Amino acid sequence: MPQVVEIESVMLAVSLVTFGYLFARALRERSPALLSASFGWAFLSFHVFLRVSGYPSLAEAFLYFFALGVSLYVVILVREMYPSKTALFALYLLTPVSHVVYRLMEVMGYPIPKGVGGIASDSGVMLLVTAYIAYRTFKRPLLSLSVVPVAVVFLAYKALRGTLIGFGLMTLGALVFSIATIRVTSSGLFKGGSVPDVEVTGLVLVESRKLKSILDKYSESPILLITRSEGSFPGGWSVFRVSTVPFENSISPTALERLRHIIVQYLVEAKKSGSRGLVVIDCLDFLLLYNDRLAVLKFLGDVRDHAIVNDGVVFVALGESIDEHTRRLIEKLSDGRV
Template identity: 25%
Template sequence: MCGKVVSSAEMALFGVSAAVILGAAGAFFRIYRKTNRRSVLFLSVSAILALVETFYDVQGNWVAMVIFEAAFASIFTYAILNLVEEEGLLPRYTTISLLSFTPLVIATYWAIHGRWAGIEFDYTSTVIPYAVSGFFIFISGLFIYGIRTIYAEKAKRLSIVIVLLGIYKLSYPFHRDVMMANVIGLILMLILVLFGIYYMKRLGEEGSFRRSPRKKDNESPHGGLIPDGEQYKQLMRTLKQKQLLLFTRDIEWMSSSKWEVYFITTLKGENTISPTNLPKMLELSKRHFHAMGQSGERGIVVVECVEYLKEYSDFQTVVKFLSRLIDISKVYGGTVLIPITQEAWSERELRVMKRVIY
């Protein structure tokens, strides 16, 4: 089972693969250190498992190869589900997360049964457990597609990369023993891994991808507020060292290292949102409240451009948006700050807004 003669070409391929996979593990770990996201730490662990699987594949140890491939697929899928859950798009500790370990369970059962039945393991006997692992990686890519409402093109492209990686894993048993096809397939796989590292790094650079340290917060204001100018300035000074989500028309806020800031404009660019894209603002707010709640802090969302929003939507649409935002904050125990210029609103509009917010 383990007596395969390893050619120099196979060792060279393993060397290249090892360098790329170790690079992936290191890149993911650096993103973890920057964002404190548990999901990215699991991605780093899955990369190490993939490296071990590749080593046993080259050695021809089929049992170890399948076990570590399944462990890689399980931890990778679990990491992706954690990432989606961190965005508030999946309930916490769902059965789906436990199902991510299906490849490892099946591979372990396969190995134990094979030993018990005295089966002589060879490469062809690894097809089914390997296919299950590939299928779960494929499914992970579909889950990543779900965060496109927050991360747009970055999430879509990362989803495509993971889906293609899953397809490669599913096809691997068909070309494993054909040297030229194996080389081409491996090169394509390494290219996909490099693209995966790139798009994960892009996500790590997003302000909305950051998570706060795990500590309790008893100092943040509660409930929905409409402070006047001076009250608002005083509140923002007290929140200077806290993490909050800010939708603004003030370009000076964009340089804040502590806050997650989005510039509301009709122009396209990094960390910009159209004034008509209210659903994205709600989705980002939900993600922020969810992530902060998990870390033991009260989420804070500031909408300091509500007059600008009214220029592009009618009053009823803006009120529905604020009502929905307040509802989300109540569900997650968060805070919404909405500074306004009172002269920009009629008495009736102010009464309606105050009724919605309070």
């Protein structure tokens, strides 16, 4: 049917474009979460291609990998950003529930097609669980609700497979979910605001006793603050607290790679918005306590390079507990001192 071919072509194009966008961002930002999402959309492209090529049973298997990639994207973000919500992952135990439903329908005498729909139904349940976890964690209805149409089509795969309605709903759901995914992944840490008036670029060292004056000076500017301190902060700031106890927006002191990713993402987003990324690290002594000194120095050197490339500045507070040898090594990496 010409209509089916056109619908399949749209769905294939949507899948490939979404994969390309997410994959490029994953490589640029070195993000495992975006990489998982991009692979999910790549598998959906394989599904469409195999379905058009006349291999429907094999094509169905790739629906599971699509659902797995999308779910891993949410799981990684929840684990990194909201570790207190990881208990919700237990809901994935409900994934095989569709088989129970199908068996009950068979017992009740309903004709159930054999050989198809089981994998798709599992994938649909997985996506519904992912939508619920995303809503409970991120409070972003756009991402959560956009998953539902695709999940419903997967659940009804036994009935809708090979029909024009099934093709149309699947393509429409994929299109809506693609737009939502791109919009949600495009929104990030940088909250916008006035461009900070900073003369230097790169890594700048600040004595801890002078840090308050720096924060007061830029209180009206967007800032990414990495700290151990509790308290209230300006609404335009993005604040992460370094702690060994997981809670919302907390970062483990040993998670240097995650910390690096957050800082780089912030610097990149600030530059793209026409502003300058202003980052303050107020927990260096704590990072040195939980990590090898060389690892921390490599971390500082990496964020310095990204700050220079993105015309940003990273202020690092030096506490009295940091020994002189370490101070000298850090000073060699820095571009200035306050």
